[in-house]
Amino acid sequence: MLTGNALVGQSGGPTSVINSSVAGVIQSAKNVPQIENIFGMRYGIEGLMQDNVFDFGAESDEAIEGLRSTPSSACGSCRYKLKDEDLPLVLEKLKKFNIRYFFLIGGNDTMDTVHRVEAYAQSQDYDMIGVGIPKTVDNDLFGTDHTPGYASAAKYMALSVLQAGVLTRDMKKVDQFVVFQCIGREAGWLPAAASLAKECDADAPHITLFPERAFDKDKFIAKVKEVYDKHGFVSVVCGEGITHADGSPVSASETRDKFNNVEFGAMGGSAVAVVLHKMIADEYGFRGEFQVTESLPMCAADRGVAQDFEDAYQCGVKAVELAAAGTTGVMVSMTREKGSATSTFETAPLCDVAVKAKPMPDEFISEDGFSVTDAYIEYAKPLVGELPSYTKLAYNAVDM
DSSP: OOOEEEEEEEOSSOOSSHHHHHHHHHHHHTTOTTEEEEEEETTHHHHHHTTOEEEGGGSOHHHHHHGGGOOSOTTOOOOOOOOGGGHHHHHHHHHHTTEEEEEEEESHHHHHHHHHHHHHHHHTTOOOEEEEEEOOTTOOOTTSSSOTTHHHHHHHHHHHHHHHHHHHHHTTTTOOEEEEEEOOSSOOHHHHHTTTTOOSTTSSOSEEEOTTSOBOHHHHHHHHHHHHHHHSSEEEEEETTOBBTTSOBTTOOOOBOTTSOBOTTSTTSOOHHHHHHHHHHHHHOOOEEEEEOTTGGGTOGGGOOHHHHHHHHHHHHHHHHHHHTTOOSEEEEEEOOTTOSOOEEEEEEHHHHSSOOOOOOGGGBOTTSSSBOHHHHHHHHHHHOOOOOOOOOOOOOOOO
16 A cells, blocks of 8 residues: 555636535545645646645645535646646656645546656656546536536526526517527537526527537528527527637637637637627627626536535545555546436546547437437436526407
């Protein structure tokens, strides 16, 4: 059994429940005799390379327990692309702090970091266990049924689009349409979630645009007119990463982050919601609104799903159990029976998870590419739970 210190960190975008995973790691690690101290990386792997490490053992029990319901990333985060030439320095820091148990919580790029650090340590004959803990509101990690953070962000989307749709319906003589942009660089899991509160054809959203389907302006504009003629208003939901058939982003963004991912809506382009808004207004002369949520679904703990917080916590617990048993080079994964909200916890090899993004399955997207199917609703509804149903008046005319 390895004896030494544990190190835990967070990377990439936060979620409403990511801190619950940290709490799971810390509280479980305290019960593992071979783990002497539990340290945190301040600002991810970048912080480790700068000796920005803190002692979780000095935090109160109340503070650690409080992480289970606190949103955002308590350890701080980074979007640093680990380079091969960084690995010797990383190993030097791991040795300096006698890290034998390495936990990193994040998405695709984060799993790549865990994978590379763990593999490099092994190649240099440094005994260390590395375990990845899943996190992302995008729900685009391979090897797991869903990711901690997705259910709460999905609920945020469903409620926001539902309520904005009610507003647009009632104000359609003023604003004829609304475009709601949400996170979704390569996968449409969050745009899809906007349909979870939809009860009938007239309810928002009417059109959903997925990164998995190439954007066709002519078909989109025709669909807008079809919906408007039928309902008198149009609700559009779009993933930030929708692209034209040639792969160019509809947002026209040219800015990229340190992982070479396009920064949709950043300088060098317009948010895709703005582009679509102008497209509809120019074509039909409609007045409308656009809404860009960006980080809001990542930190709305007030809309969090209780099971999501628990799943995140248990992922942290499972990571420590695996590490204590000597299992390394894996990510904690979740499996779920159809129709169930509860998960069992297993593993997926980091090499199968790193960098890759899991798209929405074809069977979850309608044939015309503008909505979800019943198969998606059956998949996601148990994760999100009950959503409100709002009154619809009959508006029977007064006969005098």
